[in-house]
Amino acid sequence: MFKNSKKAHRLSIALLVLAFLVCLCFTLAASASEEPQVLTTGTQNTSLQEESSNQQKATSDDKTNSEALADFLEQTGVKKLVNSADWKPIVMILISFVLMYLxxxxxxxxxxxxxxxxxxxxTNLPGAGMFHSEIFEGGHINWSLIKDGITLPDGSTETAGLIDILYLGVKLGIYPCLIFIGVGxxxxxxxxxxNPKSLFLGAAAQLGIxxxxxxxxxxxxFNQQEAGSIGIIGGADGPTAIYTTSLLSPELLGPIAIAAYSYMALVPVIQPPIMRGLTTxxxxxxxxxxxxxxxxxxxxIFPIAVTAFVALxxxxxxxxxxxxxxxxxxxxxxxxxxxxxxxQNELMNIVVIFLGVSVGATAKAESFLDPKTLGILALGIFAFAGGSAGGVLLAKFMNLFLPEGKKINPLIGSAGVSAVPMAARVSQKVGQKDDPSNFLLMHAMGPNVAGVIGSAVAAGVFIALLGG
Known part of the structure; x- marks a missing residue:
């Protein structure tokens, strides 16, 4: 899709770079053109005042225009970026470009x-003011900051931004639950x-968590709350990971959400080597x-019975x-x-937009560019791989007690992670490499949907044990 419009893309990038350089030049020029104050004697002051009195009226409009231009340049993002002299937001912006490309x-x-x-x-654009993590510090919502505004380091006050308001849906656990209505x-x-035996495979796939x-x-x-949030990545369920993290360790929400959805997309890459390595x-x-x-x-009856049982x-x-x-x-x-x-459609799509933008806004430079992020990414892939292996190993164990003709193909065990229906399709694809006429998709869907329940239950365990 990019090859057909290389010239247009290059032209767009060139224009953006040119605009950036123009703004930078204006900003630096405005900073350098500040007039120094000159001390003069009383006689000189008198003569200058007499001379300037004749010109003051003529130049007042020019001064007003120059001051307005200087004030405008002071408010530009380029000026704020130069004043801050911080490279971290630039790195985060580049990371966001990489994620958009992916x-x-x-x-x-x-x-x-x-x-x-x-x-x-x-959230990393200088001066945007759309998200303020101060409102949500301490694990709770500081409603007074939403009402009265946030005091910035320079002493000025800034009102709550758009994403501050949208993020309330994450903090209060609203968006993940609404997404689960759509998933259901x-x-x-x-x-x-x-095939109720599939429930055990879905449960075993939570081993990695x-x-x-x-x-x-x-x-x-990591402390227990952070460890619980990281572990839930292994369920390969983005909304569950976001819901759990927002309650246990909201400061890690950005890297955990990115890890969860990245590994979900990499299911066809991560799972096949594990599946083939653990099976004959x-x-x-x-x-x-x-x-x-x-x-x-x-x-x-099934959804009613499951809800009642889990509630008890x-x-x-x-x-x-x-x-x-x-x-x-x-x-x-x-x-x-x-x-x-x-x-399935309108509710799901609207909530996904709000959830994604709100979660992405938590990935500010000061919290994301931290050694903890590397640990989260490493443990996340380990949790996901461990869950895939857990389902396969339990299927092999169950086969020791099942008669011929009733045995389970262990490949469907890896579908116990709740990446629906991608994990089930991977089981089908790997199985057909050895036998193109063997159709495992519907069998793999059993553990796959069981994994959705299993990851939610695992999240409930962490919240019950660590949330207090």
Whole structure:
């Protein structure tokens, strides 16, 4: 898509660079043209006043115009960038450009990675004033700063920005739950209902979450709240990671969200070597019986029963699980088709925009360009790989007790991470490399949708244990 318009892109970049240089020249010229004050004797002052009195009227308009121009240049982003002499925002802006390229040019989770990247750009532009982390310091919302404004280092006061208001939806846990309504409306739980054993594979795929939590806390020195937020990346569920992090360690929200969605996009790259390395060719050739047909009554009872069960066992997971199952009930009951379509489309799309931009805005230079970010990225990929391996290993273990003809193809175990339906498609693709006539997609969808429930439950465990 970029090859056809190389000349246009080069011209656009040249114009942007030219505009930047022009603004920079004007800014430096305005700074250098400040007139020094000259001390004169009383006689000289008198004569100067007499001479200037005749010209004052004629030059007043020119002075006003020059002062206005100087004031304008003082407010430009270039001037603020020069005055701050800080390279970190420039690095963050470049990182946002890279993420935009990955989203647009390479198709890496564009629906969320693109808004996140643009939010990162907005928050790091000098003088934009769209997001103020001071409002959310201390793990709570400082409502007085939203009402009265934020005092800047130079003593001036700035009102809360647009993204400050949008971020309330993240901080209060609204956006992730609304997204789960849309996810539920798009999810078919029939493969899980038809093969309940898939639930165990989905649970085993959360192994990486808890292993990464232990490593982050005991080896790399993250506190328990930070370790829990990092571990949840292993569930490959962006909204769950954002919801958990916003409650446990909101200062890490930017890098964790970027890691979660980046690794979701890299599922076809990360999983196949793990799957092939942990299985033999004989295991990859296992064929599974077709799934039974699931009745409409079962599909209606399932979301209600799951919500009630989770509420009785783990109430902290109810916001996510309840919204997921509400959306699924809209889909399956047959009398709320309009609500189901709204949840799948309009609601989902609007909330994704708000969520992505708000989360991206938290990636300010002072918090993102930190050694912790590298630890988060490393532990995130370890958690994701560990979850994929956990599902495969449990499937192999279950096969020790299952009779011939009822064995599970271990490749579907890696689909237990909740990257729906990408992880299931990877299981299908890897399986067909050894047997092109072996169709594992619907079998893999069982662990895949079970992983959505499993990651939400794991998040509920962390919130219940660490949130207080």
């Amino acid at each position: 989203a647009i040019g390479k198709g890496f989770e564009p629906l969320l990675l693109l808004p996140i990247a643009f939010g990162m750009l907005l 409306a798009m999810t078919d739980f029939a493969p899980l209902i038809a 808890f292993v990464a939590f232990i490593l982050a806390n005991s080896v790399l020195g 060719k004989k295991e990859r050739l296992i064929r599974m019986d077709n799934l039974r047909t699931v009745s409409k009554k079962e599909k209606i 066992i783990l109430p902290s997971a109810v916001p996510l699980i309840g919204c997921l199952m509400l959306g699924n009930l809209f889909r399956e009951c047959g009398v709320t088709e309009r609500l189901a379509k709204t949840a």
